[in-house]
Amino acid sequence: MIKAGVVGGTGYTGVELLRLLAQHPQVELAAITSRAEAGTRVADMFPSLRRRVDLCFSDPASARLDECDVVFFATPNGIAMQQAPALLDAGVRVIDLAADYRITDIAEWEKWYGMRHASPECVERAVYGLPEINRAAIAGARLVANPGCYPTAVQLGLAPLVEAGVVELGSLIADAKSGVSGAGRKAEVSSLFAEASDNFKAYGVAGHRHLPEIRQGLSRLAQKPVGLTFVPHLTPLIRGIHATLYARVAREADFQALFEQRYAGEAFVDVLPPGSHPETRSVRAANLCRIAVHRPQGGDTLVVLSVIDNLVKGAAGQAVQNMNIMFGLPETDSLWQLPVLP
Ligand SMILES: NC(=O)C1=CN([C@@H]2O[C@H](COP(=O)(O)OP(=O)(O)OC[C@H]3O[C@@H](n4cnc5c(N)ncnc54)[C@H](OP(=O)(O)O)[C@@H]3O)[C@@H](O)[C@H]2O)C=CC1
Numbered sequence: 001m002i003k004a005g006v007v008g009g010t011g012y013t014g015v016e017l018l019r020l021l022a023q024h025p026q027v028e029l030a031a032i033t034s035r036a037e038a039g040t041r042v043a044d045m046f047p048s049l050r051r052r053v054d055l056c057f058s059d060p061a062s063a064r065l066d067e068c069d070v071v072f073f074a075t076p077n078g079i080a081m082q083q084a085p086a087l088l089d090a091g092v093r094v095i096d097l098a099a100d101y102r103i104t105d106i107a108e109w110e111k112w113y114g115m116r117h118a119s120p121e122c123v124e125r126a127v128y129g130l131p132e133i134n135r136a137a138i139a140g141a142r143l144v145a146n147p148g149c150y151p152t153a154v155q156l157g158l159a160p161l162v163e164a165g166v167v168e169l170g171s172l173i174a175d176a177k178s179g180v181s182g183a184g185r186k187a188e189v190s191s192l193f194a195e196a197s198d199n200f201k202a203y204g205v206a207g208h209r210h211l212p213e214i215r216q217g218l219s220r221l222a223q224k225p226v227g228l229t230f231v232p233h234l235t236p237l238i239r240g241i242h243a244t245l246y247a248r249v250a251r252e253a254d255f256q257a258l259f260e261q262r263y264a265g266e267a268f269v270d271v272l273p274p275g276s277h278p279e280t281r282s283v284r285a286a287n288l289c290r291i292a293v294h295r296p297q298g299g300d301t302l303v304v305l306s307v308i309d310n311l312v313k314g315a316a317g318q319a320v321q322n323m324n325i326m327f328g329l330p331e332t333d334s335l336w337q338l339p340v341l342p
Pocket residue numbers: 007008009010011012013014033034035036037060073074075076077079097098099147148149181182183184185186310311314315
């Protein structure tokens with residue numbers, strides 16, 4: 001059995017990791033940390049885990065994370081970068097759900113994240129954990145940078161077009177909407193029911209920290225810099241991201257066939273039939289990205305619709321998918337559940 005540790009087990013991505021790891025056939029949960037809840041039984045805090053998780057939260061400073069085979073950091077940005085080097089030295093594999101190792105240009109990362117990087121020497125050896133694009137490198141990785149939620153939906157939606165060189169690369173547009181769980185479980189005025197429900201707004205229009213991450217990923221695929229306008233929105237859902245992506249045609253192709261061929265054999269990307277409108281509820285609680293390709297009125301602009309559950313394919317599910325790949329397990333282990341309706 002793989003001994004897994006979760007740092008940040010009381011957050012939304014942390015508890016989603018616990019849900020998935022507790023039902024994983026090859027995993028034993030060995031340590032779950034929380035500074036605020038150290039000593040509390042996990043199942044007392046999260047009754048959904050009663051009879052399945054029999055551990056107490058431990059303080060991250062004293063938890064025996066170095067005895068784990070893999071440690072997931074479901075913590076705010078800036079935490080994993082302090083603790084990952086020692087764990088890697090101890091032979092532990094690390095999967096960071098935050099952004100510490102996602103951007104290879106350290107100065108760029110420091111600019112967007114507003115802090116000094118504590119372990120820049122590890123950035124180079126980190127593998128960006130988007131399996132549908134980077135599977136072979138993930139298989140040999142000791143340190144995986146799990147992608148952000150918006151970057152997952154946007155990159156999976158645009159990758160086939162960018163790789164094939166069939167769209168103009170200077171004018172991509174990603175108009176994305178996220179549920180409130182994307183902001184995490186910490187108390188914040190903008191996440192209050194009276195603020196976030198019955199309301200809809202854009203934010204970060206001048207520049208969101210996922211912009212450099214998406215640009216980096218798409219530029220790697222294009223092998224040249226891409227231009228992207230990215231506008232995130234907060235929508236009164238709990239879970240879910242819906243990205244509407246716009247790209248101008250540069251070269252004619254059968255775009256539906258392009259997407260179907262690109263993702264043929266992928267367990268976690270579903271290319272819908274022509275004319276479809278994927279809904280966030282069709283991926284709720286599932287490790288799945290559903291995509292539809294449109295070309296309105298046969299014009300020169302393609303519209304790609306991409307939906308994920310931000311906590312699953314956008315975070316914890318993708319992290320478990322990466323773990324499965326790193327340990328040579330079937331990629332679908334513990335990730336094959338159907339979405340939850342309604
Ligand atoms: N929510 C989402 O949809 C997505 C989130 N992410 C990223 O995943 C990470 C976790 O997000 P989310 O679960 O939403 O966050 P939450 O705010 O819900 O949870 C954060 C967790 O980290 C712990 N924590 C906070 N500070 C520290 C610290 N200094 N040392 C150790 N543990 C700490 C908290 O527990 P305690 O304070 O008790 O220790 C808590 O368990 C973030 O980096 C986020 O950006 C990525 C993709 C999607």
